[in-house]
Amino acid sequence: MTRPAPSFPPKKVNVAIIGAGPAGIGMGRVLRDLAIPGVTILERNRIGASFHLWPTTTRFITPSFPSNAFGLTDLNAISFDSSPAYALKREHLSGAEYVSYLEEAVDVFGLDVASPINITGLDPEGTDIVLHTNVGDITAHFVIWAAGQFQYPNLSAVPGSEHGIHSSQIRLWSDYPGDEVVIVGGYESGMDAAIGFANAGKKVTLLNRSAVWESDDTNPGVTLSPLTSQRLNAALQQKQPIELIGDAHVVRIERLGEIVKVHAADGRFWTTRTFPVLATGFTGSASLIDHWFERDDQGHHVLTDQDESTILSGLFRVGPEVRHKGSPLAFIYEFRQRFAVVGEAIAKRLGIDTTPLNAYRARNMFRDDPACKNHEGSR
Amino acid sequence: MTRPAPSFPPKKVNVAIIGAGPAGIGMGRVLRDLAIPGVTILERNRIGASFHLWPTTTRFITPSFPSNAFGLTDLNAISFDSSPAYALKREHLSGAEYVSYLEEAVDVFGLDVASPINITGLDPEGTDIVLHTNVGDITAHFVIWAAGQFQYPNLSAVPGSEHGIHSSQIRLWSDYPGDEVVIVGGYESGMDAAIGFANAGKKVTLLNRSAVWESDDTNPGVTLSPLTSQRLNAALQQKQPIELIGDAHVVRIERLGEIVKVHAADGRFWTTRTFPVLATGFTGSASLIDHWFERDDQGHHVLTDQDESTILSGLFRVGPEVRHKGSPLAFIYEFRQRFAVVGEAIAKRLGIDTTPLNAYRARNMFRDDPACKNHEGSR
Structure with a gap:
């Protein structure tokens, strides 16, 4: 037209x-x-x-x-x-x-x-x-x-971002290799990825600095939308394998041979054999x-x-x-x-x-x- | 509270x-x-x-x-x-x-x-x-x-309405007896019933005077909502057994022993062994x-x-x-x-x-x- x-x-x-x-x-x-x-x-x-x-x-x-x-x-x-x-x-x-x-x-x-x-x-x-x-x-x-x-995907939010892939660069969740995925970022695009991956049969670990999914703010800019809350709740009720970690301030990503380690400020880390998915927004x-x-x-x-x-x-x-x-x-x-x-x-x-x-x-x-x-x- | x-x-x-x-x-x-x-x-x-x-x-x-x-x-x-x-x-x-x-x-x-x-x-x-x-x-x-x-369910829209049941009187679509249902009325509540019955495994025939599901009006009061359009299209794509008849002006309902006949103005009729569902609004x-x-x-x-x-x-x-x-x-x-x-x-x-x-x-x-x-x- x-x-x-x-x-x-x-x-x-x-x-x-x-x-x-x-x-x-x-x-x-x-x-x-x-x-x-x-x-x-x-x-x-x-x-x-x-x-x-x-x-x-x-x-x-x-x-x-x-x-x-x-x-x-x-x-x-x-x-x-x-x-x-x-x-x-x-x-x-x-x-x-x-x-x-x-x-x-x-x-x-x-x-x-x-x-x-x-x-x-x-x-x-x-x-x-x-x-x-x-x-x-x-x-x-x-x-x-x-x-x-x-x-422009924001690929400079975390040192070592070059070892990951930005969520916006994935066209089909089922195309992502492997059975497990670590997601960095827990706002709308991170949740969309988490639910998409889980529906595609993958085990998801989502890391975020705060548990926005529990937020009670009135501002749609800092709390999850009703649609996403509903989708997330439905996925969790269906026992989809989504683990939400709401106190993980990710400070560094490093590759060690076959595995990638995602480090939090408090010393914890998570590993993945593919690449972590960065839902870190845009510049x-x-x-x-x-x-x-x-x-x-x-x-x-x-x-x-x-x-x-x-x-x-x-x-x-x-x-x-x-x-x-x-x-x-x-x-x-x-x-x-x-x-x-x-x-x-x-x-x-x-x-x-x-x-x-x-x-x-x-x-x-x-x-x-x-x-x-x-x-x-x-x- | x-x-x-x-x-x-x-x-x-x-x-x-x-x-x-x-x-x-x-x-x-x-x-x-x-x-x-x-x-x-x-x-x-x-x-x-x-x-x-x-x-x-x-x-x-x-x-x-x-x-x-x-x-x-x-x-x-x-x-x-x-x-x-x-x-x-x-x-x-x-x-x-x-x-x-x-x-x-x-x-x-x-x-x-x-x-x-x-x-x-x-x-x-x-x-x-x-x-x-x-x-x-x-x-x-x-x-x-x-x-x-x-x-107040409108039970006087069609002569013989006493042989039917108003859609608002059904709490669970799966509770409705039988495998087939005839619905009179094709706006929001009729469509909600049609989709609900189909999802509960029943074969649905929906009768309406006009094909509102094809309407292109801008007024939400006379066209289906996006939610309902989406749900209907999803049900039809999944080959749910919903037959939509958009030129049936229902003028009379009659019971003949075990069956109920729903008559249109042009002489056509549809039969059901239970009772037609009336999505005929409220007074x-x-x-x-x-x-x-x-x-x-x-x-x-x-x-x-x-x-x-x-x-x-x-x-x-x-x-x-x-x-x-x-x-x-x-x-x-x-x-x-x-x-x-x-x-x-x-x-x-x-x-x-x-x-x-x-x-x-x-x-x-x-x-x-x-x-x-x-x-x-x-x-």
């Missing part, structure tokens, strides 16, 4: 959005609603590339439900009037299914996606920003960085633009209240890496609420009418107090 | 809410936020009684997810700061699990629920309303009818107060823009039977958006400050244009 992408993007654009994932496409939709001219999405790979690489059995942990028409947006929708649940008639989409939703959104919203375009760097030029790419320089008034937060692609942002004491990019660089005017960030006062906006339903904030900032500078954004305010898709989350009272 | 209910309610109350289901409890919470004094919930049976009676394998079709803290209310929550998904760590709750959520809500919100109190009728008395009950008359300034919409309990409402041409109660009777001032309705211009508010996430509207109407008449309702507006829990649903653009 996707329109053929232009083989080459314009040399000069008004707004360049980097990345055709949910953040880039959702952002593109807001700019289209504002009727901002000259918007192009530059994508290095393909629409929804990181979802395309998900293990085949992996599903969204946030459920989709087609309630948009009733004022409650599908948790995984990138706009208040679209719904992956409705488009796919499934509640927990696979990566491939989500890609088809994103492709349809690009088509229906009439967005321009140019790919494959690889950005190698950017520099200010007067009041513009020049993007250096594999097809030459592209000049933009505004750049919105929405790229590739889940493309973002933003290293390319790191020097255009100040950093906070945790190393995160400091952003203005409109998610703009404090160093380079016109450079914005959207997506799961955006943080305000340390709070990540990890899920689609969180970071999508910032698209309209960025759209408003750009529209105002261009002297463009922002009344189309009233629809976003009315639909809870305009969050201008990103750090003021109401955790209190939630049960 | 529930506080002991008062054995008898006060003889005089400010606001009487009839029914301690999601509508009554959610409404009670709004009145508590408004600090309206003298509110009592009168319940004939027990908190969440109709959920208590669900078949043990039946689940909510709307998924729960604890996203309230991020401005997106759990679809099955009765308030913007509570979440059955969080409380139960499950996504699709059973009836019993939902009851425990409701009981906890009553407890945490400090609501007064008096039960068992059976209302037999009501009458105006000056500017008050007198409720006639099994424990004597109770006088209220305002009455909010939030009662028992799913307590509400509002017949008791029918004469206090005007009716529209479809027989539904006519309500003011504040969901009040046009005949008896001070008598309001909340819950899934509320309709405006024919549109039902069937799901919790729909009808809960009207609680604040009713609360505002009552607060204004009592001269009570309504600013606590701003929080409801900000959280998409205040829908004062009930008939203006935005179906356009939803996919």
Whole structure:
């Protein structure tokens, strides 16, 4: 259903959005609603590339439900009037299914996606920003960085990670060699791997610094999703061989001939004859633009209240890496609420009418107090 | 966790809410936020009684997810700061699990629920309303009818229904006698029964006037939920013996000795040796107060823009039977958006400050244009 992408993007654009994932496409939709001219999405790979690489059995942990028409947006929708649940008639989409939703959104919203375009760097030029790419320089008034937060497996979380394999690099759990597996990391992707391996008949030992599976926090960002809790409980009730170790702070992995040892800080260790599976998350692609942002004491990019660089005017960030006062906006339903904030900032500078954004305010898709989350009272 | 209910309610109350289901409890919470004094919930049976009676394998079709803290209310929550998904760590709750959520809500919100109190009728008395009950008359300034919409199986949808059994009267699909079952009705409860029977090893024939399972409507009220679509597709892929007949307008059921015949309008019929299962929905309990409402041409109660009777001032309705211009508010996430509207109407008449309702507006829990649903653009 996707329109053929232009083989080459314009040399000069008004707004360049980097990345055709949910953040880039959702952002593109807001700019289209504002009727901002000259918007192009530059994508290095393909629409929804990181979802395309998900293990085949992996599903969204946030459920989709087609309630948009009733004022409650599908948790995984990138706009208040679209719904992956409705488009796919499934509640927990696979990566491939989500890609088809994103492709349809690009088509229906009439967005321009140019790919494959690889950005190698950017520099200010007067009041513009020049993007250096594999097809030459592209000049933009505004750049919105929405790229590739889940493309790079974090393989530096533990010394000796080179002796393991990242969970995202396994397409089929049953393909993993041997009958036993040691998993490092116990949040969503570690649990997904543990359940997947167990269902494929393997004995699983999962190591994590804390027992997140027992967490009672209200924040979905630090506790297991209901889907994963349910799947885990079902697997344990079926006596699947999953051992959960919730006090193992893994500090080192070493290979000794035929075996690999996974060491915890307290001296305990676990051995495996294949390679430990690292569910240690991802590092973002933003290293390319790191020097255009100040950093906070945790190393995160400091952003203005409109998610703009404090160093380079016109450079914005959207997506799961955006943080305000340390709070990540990890899920689609969180970071999508910032698209309209960025759209408003750009529209105002261009002297463009922002009344189309009233629809976003009315639909809870305009969050201008990103750090003021109401955790209190939630049960 | 529930506080002991008062054995008898006060003889005089400010606001009487009839029914301690999601509508009554959610409404009670709004009145508590408004600090309206003298509110009592009168319940004939027990908190969440109709959920208590669900078949043990039946689940909510709307998924729960604890996203309230991020401005997106759990679809099955009765308030913007509570979440059955969080409380139960499950996504699709059973009836019993939902009851425990409701009981906890009553407890945490400090609501007064008096039960068992059976209302037999009501009458105006000056500017008050007198409720006639099994424990004597109770006088209220305002009455909010939030009662028992799913307590009464609709057994009059088809002539001869007495030869069948209503789907809600079956607690365990495997208990149903025989190896074959004919189901009349193909929406959510009919499909739930079909899948449940098939999983219990029975051959299923499901009859419905239209093939809702092929519907492409965006309105969750007239198309199958993603959960049900998924379950149905999984059952069909596993070659479960489910035959779906999408053009059978059932007009009559008759018993002929050992067999029961289910007749369609076009002359076809289906036979069964046990009794057909009727998934024909429910009739509400509002017949008791029918004469206090005007009716529209479809027989539904006519309500003011504040969901009040046009005949008896001070008598309001909340819950899934509320309709405006024919549109039902069937799901919790729909009808809960009207609680604040009713609360505002009552607060204004009592001269009570309504600013606590701003929080409801900000959280998409205040829908004062009930008939203006935005179906356009939803996919």
